[in-house]
Amino acid sequence: FVAQDAVQDSCRLYEQRIKTFGGLDVALLGVGRSGNIAANEPGSGIQSMTRIILIGNTSREEMENSEQTKETIPPCSLTMGIATLLSAKSIYLTAWGEEKAEIMQKVVENSITDTLPASFLQTHPNAHVVIDLGAAHHLTRIEHPWLVTSCQWSDKLVRSALVWLCQKLGKPILKLTNKDYNENGLSELLALYGSAYNANIKIFNDLQHTITGWPGGKPNADDTYRPERATPFPKKVIVFSPHPDDDVISMGGTIRRLVQQNHDVHVAYETSGNIAVGDEEVTRFMHFINGFNQLFADSKDSIISNKYKEIKTFFAKKKESDFDTRDILTIKGLIRRGEARIACTYNDIPLDHVHFLDLPFYESGKIEKLPMTEKDVETVRALLQKVQPHQIYVAGDLADPHGTHKKCTDAVLAAIDEEKKAGAEWLKDCRIWMYRGAWAEWEIENIEMCVPLSPEELRAKRNSILKHQSQMESAPFLGNDERLFWQRAEDRNRATASLYDQLGLACYEAMEAFVEYKPL
Numbered sequence: 001f002v003a004q005d006a007v008q009d010s011c012r013l014y015e016q017r018i019k020t021f022g023g024l025d026v027a028l029l030g031v032g033r034s035g036n037i038a039a040n041e042p043g044s045g046i047q048s049m050t051r052i053i054l055i056g057n058t059s060r061e062e063m064e065n066s067e068q069t070k071e072t073i074p075p076c077s078l079t080m081g082i083a084t085l086l087s088a089k090s091i092y093l094t095a096w097g098e099e100k101a102e103i104m105q106k107v108v109e110n111s112i113t114d115t116l117p118a119s120f121l122q123t124h125p126n127a128h129v130v131i132d133l134g135a136a137h138h139l140t141r142i143e144h145p146w147l148v149t150s151c152q153w154s155d156k157l158v159r160s161a162l163v164w165l166c167q168k169l170g171k172p173i174l175k176l177t178n179k180d181y182n183e184n185g186l187s188e189l190l191a192l193y194g195s196a197y198n199a200n201i202k203i204f205n206d207l208q209h210t211i212t213g214w215p216g217g218k219p220n221a222d223d224t225y226r227p228e229r230a231t232p233f234p235k236k237v238i239v240f241s242p243h244p245d246d247d248v249i250s251m252g253g254t255i256r257r258l259v260q261q262n263h264d265v266h267v268a269y270e271t272s273g274n275i276a277v278g279d280e281e282v283t284r285f286m287h288f289i290n291g292f293n294q295l296f297a298d299s300k301d302s303i304i305s306n307k308y309k310e311i312k313t314f315f316a317k318k319k320e321s322d323f324d325t326r327d328i329l330t331i332k333g334l335i336r337r338g339e340a341r342i343a344c345t346y347n348d349i350p351l352d353h354v355h356f357l358d359l360p361f362y363e364s365g366k367i368e369k370l371p372m373t374e375k376d377v378e379t380v381r382a383l384l385q386k387v388q389p390h391q392i393y394v395a396g397d398l399a400d401p402h403g404t405h406k407k408c409t410d411a412v413l414a415a416i417d418e419e420k421k422a423g424a425e426w427l428k429d430c431r432i433w434m435y436r437g438a439w440a441e442w443e444i445e446n447i448e449m450c451v452p453l454s455p456e457e458l459r460a461k462r463n464s465i466l467k468h469q470s471q472m473e474s475a476p477f478l479g480n481d482e483r484l485f486w487q488r489a490e491d492r493n494r495a496t497a498s499l500y501d502q503l504g505l506a507c508y509e510a511m512e513a514f515v516e517y518k519p520l
Contacts, residue, residue: 004052007078011050015084024088031095033103034058035116039079042115046123048081082120091127093118095135098440104131105138147185153192155206160445161186162203163503172504173204207505210450215254215514216263216391227449227516228391228431234263235390238383242395242408243273244340244356245468249485250437251393252347252461253453253493254512259348266387268355269340270380270408271362272333275324279315281470282331286311323365333358335470343467355383361407372407381415388426392416396434396442396515405439416519432517438485441492442513444499449516452508453493461493462486 018024029037034056040048041056055063055077063073085091095104107118108129114120121127133142141148146161165184166173178196181189193199209225212218216235217228237258241247247255247267258265290308297304311328324332337356344354359376361369384392394412395405419427433449436442453461465486466472472484483491493510501507 007052011052011078014050018084018087024084025090027085027088027091029085029091029093029118031093031100031103031107031118032059032062033099035103035107035118037082037085037093037118037121039077040082040085040117042117044082044117045114046086046120047083050078050080050084052076053079082117086120086124089126091121091124093121093127093129095129095131097132098134098137100131100135101137104129104135105140108139146188150188153189156445158189158199159203159206160443161189162199163444163499166503172502173200173207174504176200204504207444207500207503210447211452211500211506211511212449213257213452214261215449215451216258216261227514232390232429234261236264236266236387237391237393238266238268238387238389239393240268240270240380240395240408240412242270242405243276244269244271244336245273245343245465245471245485246395246397246405246438248343248347248461248464248468249489250395250397250435251451251512251514252464252489253457253510254393254435254451254514255349256347256457256460256464257451263391264353265349266353266355266383266389267340267344267349268357268380268383269337270357270359270411271404272329272356272358273336274329274333275365275367277332277335277470279318279328281335282311282328283315285331285335326365329363329365336468339468339470343464346464346467357383359408359411361411362404369404369407372411376407376411377414377418380411381418384415384419385424388424390430392430392432393514394432394434394517395436395438396517397436397439409434413517413519420519432519433514434517435512435514437489437492437512441496442515444496446515447496447513449514450496450500451512451514452497452506453510453512455509458490458493458510462490465489 031037034042036042036044036056036059039053039055039059041053041059044053053076055073055075060073093107103118106116107121110116110119112119112122136142144161144164145151145157151157162173162176165171165176165180165186168184169176169180171180176196176199178190181187181196181199189199190196193202205225210227212227214221214226215228216237217223217230217233218226219230219233221230223230239247239251239255247269255265255267286308289304293304307327311331314325314328340356341351341354344351357379359372359379361372361376364370392412394409396409397405416427416432490510493512496513497508497511500511
C-alpha cells in the first residue's frame, strides 16, 4: 500500500516531467461506454490534472470484459487529467465496432459537458477521430446523410430516408406528402421520383416484398418479387451457429418454418461454447453422474470416483484468475452439446443433421481466442462439400464482444470462397443469408427477407432457447445488456414487427430479419 500523500506527490511529479520534456506530442485515446477517456469518469472537469480516481461501474465492466486475464480490477486508477490530455499537440480518438456507435455520436455531435468527458476533445484545435463504419453508424453523416449534404440516392438510402421521415412525423409511408418531404430536407427525392406518391409506392412495395412466410421459397408460386426462389424444392439448408444457441436465438422461428415446410435442415455448431458455462453447471452434472454410478453401476468405479474428487478439489481451490483444466472444459462442452441436441429435437431436426464442428480457434480455454487458421476453414468446407446446400444461414451479428461470431462467419465465407475457386457446381444454386438477433438487429433499410412469427411460433422459439439451460441466469457472458438472450430475441423480433406495422404494412406478433450475402 502507498500513502495517499505519496500518490499525490507522484502525480504532481508526473505533470512536471511532461513539461520538462517539452510536453506531449501525441495523445492516442480510446473511449469508454460512459464517454470516459483514459480513466476520466463522468464529472471530470476540463481543468483536471493527473490524479487518482475511483473507477465507475460501467468502466469496471468494460475492463473485466476486455482484459485477457481474470485478475480482479482494482477500485481506483491513476489517470492523466482532461487538461493533461488537451495539452498534447495532436490527439487521436479511436473506436471500433457497433457497441461504440451510440457513445461516438454523443461525443462528436452533442454539446460539450463534463458528464461526457470525451466531448472536451471538441475544444482541441488538432483532434482527430479514427473509427470504423460500425462505430460511425449513428453519426448523422452516416445514418442520415441527407441532413448534411446532397446524396447519391440508392434504393437502400431512399428506404432509410423514408423510414426516418415516417418515424419523425408519426405517419405510415403511404400518407407522406410533398410538403413532408420539402419541410424535412428530402426535396431531392421529389425531383428524383416526381412526387411523394411515386416515392411512397416504390418503397412501400420494396418493403412489402421483403415479407415472406416461406423462407425456403414457396413451391409452385411466382417468385418474381419473393426474397427466395421457388425451386428447387425442398432445399438442403445449413444453419451455421457460432455458439450452441445462436441458431435458435437469432432465427429459431425461421428454422421451425423451414422444417415444417419439409426442407432438409442441418445445423452446424461452429464452437463448443465451453467457456460460457458456469462451474455450478459442472458440479450439478458431476453430482448426477456420481449418484447414477452409485445407484446403477459399480459404485467403486475408480475412474468416475477419482475424476469427481479431482474436479471437486479443483473448484474448492479455484481462484478468480484461474483457468479451467482441459477435462473441465470438455465437460462444459458436453453440457452445451446436450442442450443443443435437445433444442434441435424440439424443432424436429434429426440428430444426424446436427453437426458439432469444434473449430480449433476457439479452444484456447480463455476469452481471447486463437487466430483462425486453414484448419478452421477446411472443417467448414468439408461439411459444405458433404451437404451441398441450396441455402446457407450465417451470423451477421458481429457485435459479439469477444469476436467469436466474426471469426466463425469469416471461416464460413472463406470456405465458400475456396469452393468458388474450385468451381463447385452446388454453389451456383446456393443463396447465403445473414441473420442477427443475439446482439443487435438489422436496420430496416438493409432487410431483404423478413419472416413473420405468430404468438404461438414466438412462444415455440422461446421454448427452444430455454432448452439451453446453462445460458439462462448463470450465463457468464451476457455482455452489457442485462436482458437474457430469449428476452433480447423477443424484444428485437417484436420491435421489427412493430416498425413494419408503423410504416403501414402488415401487423405481426414478431419478425426475424435477414440480409443476403453475395460472394464477389
